[in-house]
Amino acid sequence: MNILVTGANGQLGNEMRIVSKDTDYQYVFTDVVAPEGVETTILDITDAEAVHRMVKDNGIGCIVNCAAYTNVDKAEGDEALCRKLNADAPKILAEAMKEVGGLLIQISTDYVFGGDPYNTPCREDQKGTPTGVYGATKLEGEKNIMGVGCDYVILRTAWLYSEFGHNFVKTMLNLTATKPQLNVVFDQAGTPTYAYDLALAIRAVLDDYAAEAPKTGYSKAGIYHFSNEGVCSWYDFTKKIAELAGHTACDIRPCHSNEFPSPVKRPAYSVLDKTKVKETFGINIPYWTDSLRKCMENMGALKH
Numbered sequence: 329m330n331i332l333v334t335g336a337n338g339q340l341g342n343e344m345r346i347v348s349k350d351t352d353y354q355y356v357f358t359d360v361v362a363p364e365g366v367e368t369t370i371l372d373i374t375d376a377e378a379v380h381r382m383v384k385d386n387g388i389g390c391i392v393n394c395a396a397y398t399n400v401d402k403a404e405g406d407e408a409l410c411r412k413l414n415a416d417a418p419k420i421l422a423e424a425m426k427e428v429g430g431l432l433i434q435i436s437t438d439y440v441f442g443g444d445p446y447n448t449p450c451r452e453d454q455k456g457t458p459t460g461v462y463g464a465t466k467l468e469g470e471k472n473i474m475g476v477g478c479d480y481v482i483l484r485t486a487w488l489y490s491e492f493g494h495n496f497v498k499t500m501l502n503l504t505a506t507k508p509q510l511n512v513v514f515d516q517a518g519t520p521t522y523a524y525d526l527a528l529a530i531r532a533v534l535d536d537y538a539a540e541a542p543k544t545g546y547s548k549a550g551i552y553h554f555s556n557e558g559v560c561s562w563y564d565f566t567k568k569i570a571e572l573a574g575h576t577a578c579d580i581r582p583c584h585s586n587e588f589p590s591p592v593k594r595p596a597y598s599v600l601d602k603t604k605v606k607e608t609f610g611i612n613i614p615y616w617t618d619s620l621r622k623c624m625e626n627m628g629a630l631k632h
Contacts, residue, residue: 389430423476489520489523522623
């Protein structure tokens with residue numbers, strides 16, 4: 329099976345490069361820029377003609393869309409570009425897969441929720457209530473994919489981090505190492521997700537799809553949730569990062585989210601129910617602290 333990965337130089341895209349190495353699939357890794365020394369095929373996923381040509385020329389049978397506009401705050405003032413990347417581009421990718429009878433794996437987000445109060449894990453069939461442009465455009469992208477009618481697996485995730493790119497773990501490692509005191513939000517709960525674990529989940533979907541070899545439709549198409557196991561606040565997350573790194577000199581204190589003004593209201597509770605993805609694909613999901621330790625070990629950031 330020939331697989332096209334978009335956003336291949338981001339957090340998840342780089343992890344997809346790693347998990348692709350021990351498979352027999354043929355991958356085409358694409359992005360809008362090609363860093364020196366990293367094999368990358370240039371592709372603008374908002375260009376329908378370029379996408380269809382890429383799929384046809386490379387015999388692509390599956391697209392894994394890791395590309396997105398992810399700056400939650402900036403999105404409030406950049407709605408047009410955010411919608412182009414998060415809503416319009418997934419529709420283009422879905423149309424390309426429908427044309428060849430292939431599968432689109434779309435990465436979505438916990439930010440499709442947040443407008444209604446709740447304190448139990450969010451289910452796949454729960455109504456989306458986004459509170460900002462980022463979440464609204466990601467939800468629109470999901471609907472666009474479903475409207476096209478291709479085979480699709482939408483994986484919603486949350487609080488993503490990895491060894492690659494900019495993320496919360498890297499920021500907190502720096503701050504807890506250099507600041508004597510740090511205030512961190514404790515009234516927003518969710519689950520940190522190691523991008524490598526999400527990449528393994530994507531590979532499990534790819535393996536299942538390849539084994540089924542659908543001719544008239546993939547039987548397991550639909551929306552799924554994936555994050556690591558467990559629940560914590562940003563404060564808890566930071567405390568664990570500092571503990572594992574040995575940054576004990578930093579005084580980390582809990583605070584309310586309103587102490588950090590933002591143009592968008594973030595979900596107060598965005599824990600995802602992962603029952604469906606575990607039962608459907610037989611995925612064993614690690615606890616968030618175990619995955620954080622593994623990531624920090626790979627970064628050389630663990631206390632010795």
